[in-house]
Amino acid sequence: MESETQNPNPKASKVETKPKMDSKDQSFKLQANNVDVFYGDFQAIKNISLDILERSITAFIGPSGCGKSTFLRLFNRMNDYIDGFHMEGEISLDKQDIYDPSIKVEELRKTVGMVFQKPNPFPKSIYENVAYGLRIQGIKDEDFIEKRVVESLKQATLFSEIKDDLDKQALALSGGQQQRLCIARALAVKPSVLLMDEPTSALDPISSGKIEDLVHELKKNYTIVIVTHNMQQAGRVSDNTAFLYMGELIEYGDTQKIFTNPEKDRTQNYITGRFG
Numbered sequence: 001m002e003s004e005t006q007n008p009n010p011k012a013s014k015v016e017t018k019p020k021m022d023s024k025d026q027s028f029k030l031q032a033n034n035v036d037v038f039y040g041d042f043q044a045i046k047n048i049s050l051d052i053l054e055r056s057i058t059a060f061i062g063p064s065g066c067g068k069s070t071f072l073r074l075f076n077r078m079n080d081y082i083d084g085f086h087m088e089g090e091i092s093l094d095k096q097d098i099y100d101p102s103i104k105v106e107e108l109r110k111t112v113g114m115v116f117q118k119p120n121p122f123p124k125s126i127y128e129n130v131a132y133g134l135r136i137q138g139i140k141d142e143d144f145i146e147k148r149v150v151e152s153l154k155q156a157t158l159f160s161e162i163k164d165d166l167d168k169q170a171l172a173l174s175g176g177q178q179q180r181l182c183i184a185r186a187l188a189v190k191p192s193v194l195l196m197d198e199p200t201s202a203l204d205p206i207s208s209g210k211i212e213d214l215v216h217e218l219k220k221n222y223t224i225v226i227v228t229h230n231m232q233q234a235g236r237v238s239d240n241t242a243f244l245y246m247g248e249l250i251e252y253g254d255t256q257k258i259f260t261n262p263e264k265d266r267t268q269n270y271i272t273g274r275f276g
């Protein structure tokens with residue numbers, strides 16, 4: 001067996017899995033441990049381990065098809081119903097295995113909310129879109145619902161724009177407003193984690209900027225994981241960045257470091273636009 005002393009640089013190929021903590025009372029909110037994902041015979045995620053800090057923003061970057069969305073969706077079990085999906089390894093939230101048979105997926109998704117690439121409001125009023133998650137929980141107290149709707153719309157920095165139009169069709173809003181509405185809808189059930197899969201890719205630069213500001217603001221109270229193809233965006237909004245390539249985690253750590261002085265050539269080539 002090869003001993004470490006025979007390897008001149010044993011750390012050269014090791015991938016860091018834990019980001020640096022800002023303070024001692026921060027902890028890891030989400031953890032992936034030796035995770036493999038298969039769609040039928042195809043392996044989309046290859047032995048990824050990675051820890052995500054609470055109240056931080058973590059970006060997943062990498063070329064199309066490298067597994068970013070698949071990996072993101074593991075954290076609220078959105079892949080479960082995909083034909084041929086199979087996972088090995090462990091994903092935990094607050095140190096609890098979320099694939100344990102005792103876990104109720106609906107409960108998990110209250111804690112781990114998701115915002116998708118294309119804004120997808122329901123064909124209902126603005127108010128009812130945000131109230132939806134509360135109503136399906138069986139909450140009937142209208143005063144409580146109204147308070148939560150207003151609070152969530154304010155958090156999503158949409159309230160001032162639509163406060164006189166709460167009964168208006170959500171689909172009549174602009175794309176950027178619809179996306180903020182979807183964020184308000186996700187926030188209304190009081191999650192602690194928000195997964196965002198390319199949340200600004202369908203939006204104009206001004207709307208994208210508003211979402212970025214909002215994400216930054218939400219970090220105070222939420223753990224946010226964002227998939228993005230936009231390098232500038234990853235650099236601007238995230239604290240830590242994970243670079244994936246062909247299903248593998250190539251590099252993970254402080255965003256500024258990844259973007260200015262990455263450890264791996266592949267990361268350097270990707271962030272400087274040489275492929276992807």
Ligand SMILES: Nc1ncnc2c1ncn2[C@@H]1O[C@H](COP(=O)(O)OP(=O)(O)OP(=O)(O)O)[C@@H](O)[C@H]1O
Nearest residue numbers: 039042044062063064065066067068069070071082
């Ligand atoms: N439902 C599915 N069935 C079979 N293969 C799939 C399925 N979804 C994704 N894949 C494959 O898994 C791999 C990872 O896909 P995934 O969508 O996670 O990548 P991605 O990095 O998010 O890509 P993009 O940036 O283009 O959205 C790809 O090769 C893709 O073709």
